[in-house]
Amino acid sequence: MKSNDGLQAAMGLRALDTSAVQEFARLFERLFDERDYAGMAAYYAEDARLFAEHTAVVRGRSDIERFWKAAGERSDIRRSIEVHQVESSQSLGCAVGVVKLELQGVPDQIKVNYVTVWRFHEDGLWRLTIDISSRAG
DSSP, X not given: OOOTTSOOOOOOBSOOSHHHHHHHHHHHHHHHHTTOHHHHHTTEEEEEEEEOTTSOOXXXXXXXXXXXXXXXXXXXXXXXEEEEEEEEOSSEEEEEEEEEEEETTOSSOEEEEEEEEEEEOTTSOEEEEEEEXXXXX
């Protein structure tokens, strides 16, 4: 995902339907496993916001990249993303699902519910604009 000059171009989805979001989920898992946090952040709009438990709102692509880098500091974490629902209109869409976290030495999975809001951009790509998550009870 990284270019030769070390910069990351903005990425996005050409369609926002269940198939495209499920494919994106596999890619996002792979980017996390490869510690390509710039690649992950590239799918967010420049003005995106990320809401996670026990942290202030993360604003903008570069801060979102730093958030994912901090989240990925543990080398023993595995993430899997389930996509449960995808809805979209002409310019906005959302995806709802669960992220399962497996930590080495921890017998139970941690489940995190998420809602992502996607916005259609003038370049014809869908990008994450809001990413909200909270630990499942």
